[in-house]
Amino acid sequence: MKLQNKAFPALIASVFMLSCLSSVIQARIYNKCALARRLYRMGMPFHELDDWMCLIEGESSFNTKAINPSNVDGSVDWGLFQINDRYWCKPADGRPSTDSCRMPCRLLLSDDIRFSVACAKYIRRIQGFSAWVAWNNRCQGYKPSVKHCFVHSGPYLK
Template sequence: MDRCSLAREMSNLGVPRDQLSKWTCIAEHESSYRTGVVGPENYNGSNDYGIFQINNYYWCQPANGRFSYNECALSCNALLTDDITNSVRCAQKIQRQQGWSAWSTWKYCNGALPSIDGCF
């Protein structure tokens, strides 16, 4: 996946166009647009999953049965597929609850970003 294919797919899933530059920036810095990535273990033993690197302690249920609040009510493995519907829905929930700064990479995306319009 690349910036434009992600933007188009997110737009097709109903994500507002004025948010697409932010989401694509986060995906670039979190996973390099890769859907199948599981991040290294965090300080608390948790891991981050998928294109938006969603944390398994709060947002999804890891396959190993480890405790999770599982706020998005889905398996972490559901965030590792090329169908990004689950990742987008869960990321939107995180953004609604915690804002853009929920992603540590937000510091790279909080400001003027290149227009996404050329992708459409």
Template sequence: MKYYIFGILLIHNFFASDARIFDRCSLARELSRLGVPRGDIPAWVCIAQYESTFNSAAIGPPNSDGSRDWGIFQINDRFWCDPQDGRQTSNVCRTPCRALTADDISLSVRCAGQIRNAQGFGAWTVWNRQCAGGRALPNINDCL
């Protein structure tokens, strides 16, 4: 019985993702720490707010093509990460999707940067709906 309970806890801890829920300022500070240029931080904060409500462990429901979106920036597994479930993926960021749901968002930031470099902020639908043109870009002056 003792080994059974230990095994259950071990499996749970292996598969459990430690969600980190940010707020505007804690995300701005983390992005700054990770080297994101200050001028880009409001855009990333806006995207994270509307994509995942600042939740590093967010996993979206299946999209119409069967793909999913992962992590704080809701990065799509059809192109950018490997869902490791047998589906074909481009895996441009060369990372397992599950790694994008960790409380350490450095891989998410790196992959999101690759997406932005390839497609711009418009790769995120929330950018055009919520953030573009400064409509909802948060003020981070009191954060940094």
């Protein structure tokens, strides 16, 4: 079957849109060591990596697209770090938010984790790790080490 010249651009556009949509829908679930190394390369202090990895595992199970809509106050937690939209990001549905990280919440679901990392670092600086329920319940006083993730590369290699 021969496509008409006018139909071909529409077909290409449709295929492009479907490929974009499928990349938006699919979640990235990180391997623990791969994420620890990535966070280190992104400027997370090495001495805090155990805390960050314990927190992320407890909050999102390393899933970039994790969403928790079941908070009693109606707020939603977003992404790897389960950042709450009542205080830290702007929800798309117009619910009130302090939006302290100055970003739409949807950016926290991106596989490009720079936005999530920047907001999480800000939260850590303002409130400490105790801002996260999972850190308080699972990590405070005990954190599984991620030093083994750097055995072959060394913690200071970028």
